[in-house]
Amino acid sequence: MISYIKGELASLMDDGIVVENNQIGYEINVPLSVMNELPNPGNEVKIYTYLYVREDAMKLYGFLTKDDLNIFKLLITVNGIGPKGALGILSTITPDDLRFAILSDDVKAISKAPGIGAKTAGKLILELKDKLKLEDAFENRLEKTEIKALDVSSDVRGEAVMALTSLGYSNTDAMKAVRQVSITDDMTVEDVLKLSLKFISSF
Numbered sequence: 001m002i003s004y005i006k007g008e009l010a011s012l013m014d015d016g017i018v019v020e021n022n023q024i025g026y027e028i029n030v031p032l033s034v035m036n037e038l039p040n041p042g043n044e045v046k047i048y049t050y051l052y053v054r055e056d057a058m059k060l061y062g063f064l065t066k067d068d069l070n071i072f073k074l075l076i077t078v079n080g081i082g083p084k085g086a087l088g089i090l091s092t093i094t095p096d097d098l099r100f101a102i103l104s105d106d107v108k109a110i111s112k113a114p115g116i117g118a119k120t121a122g123k124l125i126l127e128l129k130d131k132l133k134l135e136d137a138f139e140n141r142l143e144k145t146e147i148k149a150l151d152v153s154s155d156v157r158g159e160a161v162m163a164l165t166s167l168g169y170s171n172t173d174a175m176k177a178v179r180q181v182s183i184t185d186d187m188t189v190e191d192v193l194k195l196s197l198k199f200i201s202s203f
Helices: 032-037 066-075 083-092 095-103 118-131 134-149 153-166 171-179 189-200
Strands: 004-012 016-021 024-029 044-054 057-063
Touching: 004 024, 004 171, 016 044, 016 057, 032 083, 032 153, 032 171, 044 066, 057 066, 057 083, 066 083, 066 095, 066 118, 083 095, 095 118, 153 171, 153 189, 171 189
Parallel strands: 024 057
Antiparallel strands: 004 016, 004 044, 016 024, 044 057
């Protein structure tokens, strides 16, 4: 079992990343929420992983925190939701927001994920509601809010990436372009988007 991989972020892909450790490149599938929070390639990262093994494939799924990994593990215990479906859910809704959605029976929020209909979302809520605590959701939200306060540009960066993908650019190109922009506290999403478009045209 691989608990985590710590090494250099070698490259970004549309649905994952490659982390190099001891001259071995590990291909790791990650949700969009993780992609938006990663540093530029060449920097060191620590990714908590889950190794999924089946007869015809072995895949690594990764997250930035143990808590996010634990939510992923809970999701794949629900009948009908495999790793790909769980990743889709966590790319659409953050683990903390997912907690709130489950605890408040918000089928609509969960069913926004690709391939997750209202029936599956209702089943997910039914099976996981007793395994989650409202106190944990609030504590995690508070901790992450405090961390984000140290990096006010994180939300602007994430919104700019989503804006570029909505224009038809791939997640990889969008993130590469946004990372080229030196974001300051007074910059808006529109400012970052305009500068990113200049960079993305050169890829």
